[in-house]
Amino acid sequence: MKIAIDAMGGDHAPAEIIKGAVEAAKEFGIEVLLVGQQAVIQDQLKSFKNLDSMVSIIDAPDVVGFDEHATQAVKEKPRSSVMVGMRLLRGKGVSAFVSAGHTGAVLFAALMTLGKVHGIQRPALGALIKTQQKPVLLLDAGATTDCRPYYLVQFAYMGSIYMNKVWGVENPRVGLLANGEEEIKGNLLVRSTHQLLKQAKLNFVGNVEGRDILKQTVDVIVTDGFTGNVALKSLEGMGESIFSSLKTVFNSNIQFRLAGLFLRPALRAVAKQVDYSEYGGAPLLGVRGNVIVAHGRSQSKAIKNAIRLAKQTVDQGLPQAMMEEKLWLNQ
Amino acid sequence: MKIAIDAMGGDHAPAEIIKGAVEAAKEFGIEVLLVGQQAVIQDQLKSFKNLDSMVSIIDAPDVVGFDEHATQAVKEKPRSSVMVGMRLLRGKGVSAFVSAGHTGAVLFAALMTLGKVHGIQRPALGALIKTQQKPVLLLDAGATTDCRPYYLVQFAYMGSIYMNKVWGVENPRVGLLANGEEEIKGNLLVRSTHQLLKQAKLNFVGNVEGRDILKQTVDVIVTDGFTGNVALKSLEGMGESIFSSLKTVFNSNIQFRLAGLFLRPALRAVAKQVDYSEYGGAPLLGVRGNVIVAHGRSQSKAIKNAIRLAKQTVDQGLPQAMMEEKLWLNQ
Numbered sequence: 154m155k156i157a158i159d160a161m162g163g164d165h166a167p168a169e170i171i172k173g174a175v176e177a178a179k180e181f182g183i184e185v186l187l188v189g190q191q192a193v194i195q196d197q198l199k200s201f202k203n204l205d206s207m208v209s210i211i212d213a214p215d216v217v218g219f220d221e222h223a224t225q226a227v228k229e230k231p232r233s234s235v236m237v238g239m240r241l242l243r244g245k246g247v248s249a250f251v252s253a254g255h256t257g258a259v260l261f262a263a264l265m266t267l268g269k270v271h272g273i274q275r276p277a278l279g280a281l282i283k284t285q286q287k288p289v290l291l292l293d294a295g296a297t298t299d300c301r302p303y304y305l306v307q308f309a310y311m312g313s314i315y316m317n318k319v320w321g322v323e324n325p326r327v328g329l330l331a332n333g334e335e336e337i338k339g340n341l342l343v344r345s346t347h348q349l350l351k352q353a354k355l356n357f358v359g360n361v362e363g364r365d366i367l368k369q370t371v372d373v374i375v376t377d378g379f380t381g382n383v384a385l386k387s388l389e390g391m392g393e394s395i396f397s398s399l400k401t402v403f404n405s406n407i408q409f410r411l412a413g414l415f416l417r418p419a420l421r422a423v424a425k426q427v428d429y430s431e432y433g434g435a436p437l438l439g440v441r442g443n444v445i446v447a448h449g450r451s452q453s454k455a456i457k458n459a460i461r462l463a464k465q466t467v468d469q470g471l472p473q474a475m476m477e478e479k480l481w482l483n484q
Numbered sequence: 485m486k487i488a489i490d491a492m493g494g495d496h497a498p499a500e501i502i503k504g505a506v507e508a509a510k511e512f513g514i515e516v517l518l519v520g521q522q523a524v525i526q527d528q529l530k531s532f533k534n535l536d537s538m539v540s541i542i543d544a545p546d547v548v549g550f551d552e553h554a555t556q557a558v559k560e561k562p563r564s565s566v567m568v569g570m571r572l573l574r575g576k577g578v579s580a581f582v583s584a585g586h587t588g589a590v591l592f593a594a595l596m597t598l599g600k601v602h603g604i605q606r607p608a609l610g611a612l613i614k615t616q617q618k619p620v621l622l623l624d625a626g627a628t629t630d631c632r633p634y635y636l637v638q639f640a641y642m643g644s645i646y647m648n649k650v651w652g653v654e655n656p657r658v659g660l661l662a663n664g665e666e667e668i669k670g671n672l673l674v675r676s677t678h679q680l681l682k683q684a685k686l687n688f689v690g691n692v693e694g695r696d697i698l699k700q701t702v703d704v705i706v707t708d709g710f711t712g713n714v715a716l717k718s719l720e721g722m723g724e725s726i727f728s729s730l731k732t733v734f735n736s737n738i739q740f741r742l743a744g745l746f747l748r749p750a751l752r753a754v755a756k757q758v759d760y761s762e763y764g765g766a767p768l769l770g771v772r773g774n775v776i777v778a779h780g781r782s783q784s785k786a787i788k789n790a791i792r793l794a795k796q797t798v799d800q801g802l803p804q805a806m807m808e809e810k811l812w813l814n815q
Contacts (some may be wrong), residue, residue: 335551362713390698394698394757416747419736
């Protein structure tokens with residue numbers, strides 16, 4: 154299996170991206186294609202031995218910065234790593250493309266190059282949230298900020314298919330993110346969506362609140378990309394805040410420091426729960442190709458895990474299964 | 485100072501509400517009026533000694549349940565504790581009214597009985613979020629789920645006045661909750677609001693993300709009531725999840741248990757950060773009276789703190805100051 158990686162995208166590109174990609178190639182027995190400025194990548198690869206044919210470079214001289222306007226940058230830089238990677242994917246040169254670059258640029262490049270799945274109105278970024286057992290998929294995590302009710306219904310279908318195929322969840326439970334559990338709760342969008350979801354061929358269990366996201370009462374949580382993004386970053390912010398306070402406590406005196414050291418393995422397990430790098434990436438659902446968006450702050454571990462996720466998705470026959478699906482055509 | 489308390493509202497009403505109110509009366513030297521079913525309250529009060537004139541009962545025979553339709557219940561039950569409390573407040577029989585009851589009912593009763601501050605289009609519930617130093621005020625936390633840009637601008641003005649008067653923050657920094665820091669980020673509502681906020685007579689510092697809510701980079705965070713509610717409950721959910729995992733770790737073996745016991749005082753300090761009962765309540769801004777909405781799950785400590793907050797608000801001359809303000813009339 155060949156997977157392309159955007160070597161230039163992300164806060165820690167190219168070093169951490171390349172490191173993660175090399176590790177993934179070795180560990181998962183796949184071939185990785187590093188897309189980016191050839192000379193830069195070549196230089197970085199010098200420190201790795203025995204790569205043989207596991208790692209190759211695809212030159213992409215342009216770079217899209219985080220401060221650039223997404224659509225403009227993508228249009229004006231057809232030889233950026235994001236665009237070169239997408240074209241590889243479209244031409245079936247690779248089975249998946251992973252990028253930790255500018256999310257807006259990745260999204261726009263995917264729409265421009267791959268196009269949407271037949272019948273799907275808008276793409277959605279699916280965030281995999283770690284819980285005690287299988288992950289919960291929250292979508293949209295930021296691809297489509299302004300949504301209509303039937304976009305959310307399509308997100309629910311795509312999310313259900315994804316959780317079923319890739320994570321083996323039978324008849325995934327779908328929840329609608331709202332400001333209360335009762336059917337009458339929600340803004341206009343949510344109240345309309347609730348009624349549509351009740352009629353859909355889905356295992357819709359009703360509204361869920363921000364507090365329920367981590368409780369595994371559902372497998373798929375649908376929301377617009379604006380709210381989803383705010384909710385995810387709020388979860389993340391609280392996790393960071395608590396662990397930073399705990400660190401301060403453990404460093405406040407020598408006894409606490411010792412207790413902290415003793416508890417470290419157990420605390421690590423708790424910290425894993427709030428670690429975005431655990432799955433490494435978010436599948437972009439609704440486009441005609443296997444695109445995984447990694448966190449901008451990704452380091453090698455996150456990139457390796459994002460590539461694992463890409464492989465797993467390909468192994469389970471996505472996005473082909475999604476492209477052949479007709480569930481949303483009659484809505 | 486006289487403050488009315490909804491004795492029948494909340495998951496732990498009436499026992500915990502009454503306990504909190506009695507403690508508040510003793511500790512803050514105020515007079516509390518318990519509003520609710522007389523016989524029930526009388527019975528509960530038997531267990532307290534030496535109340536003298538600190539605590540009195542205002543009979544309100546009707547009760548609004550959490551599963552009732554807010555507007556309907558308020559209309560059909562004029563003698564509910566919520567409505568009786570609001571009428572006391574309107575008639576200046578009390579300086580503030582605190583309720584842990586059905587938020588929708590409290591909101592609707594306030595609008596019906598007190599009315600809105602001159603020029604304010606929609607009320608907002610201001611959630612006080614605990615950080616290292618002074619709280620951050622996030623509004624709207626759930627009063628107005630569908631907003632227009634100028635509603636959010638009014639929330640920003642009200643929030644700034646509140647943080648200045650009640651919490652002594654000079655020139656409060658205002659942030660707009662969004663899915664990215666850049667000006668072009670946001671849904672349609674947020675992008676329009678951003679432009680209006682730039683022109684307003686406010687210390688507007690730009691967009692803030694979910695991750696920044698706890699970072700104290702701003703004093704006031706404005707958002708629509710739907711998003712605000714989801715964000716707050718997400719923060720809460722992550723806090724609960726981490727502390728529940730920590731508890732599991734500490735109980736997993738005897739050594740960890742001892743380490744946990746040893747660390748307890750320090751952990752308590754960290755836990756306080758995620759404890760909604762720390763401030764006890766959320767001020768309802770934009771109505772012509774001092775209404776504090778307490779969390780439905782409030783126990784006596786939260787109620788006591790909500791009453792403290794009500795007293796503090798009255799001491800600092802709100803909502804009078806807000807009612808005399810003209811800032812939003814020329815927008």
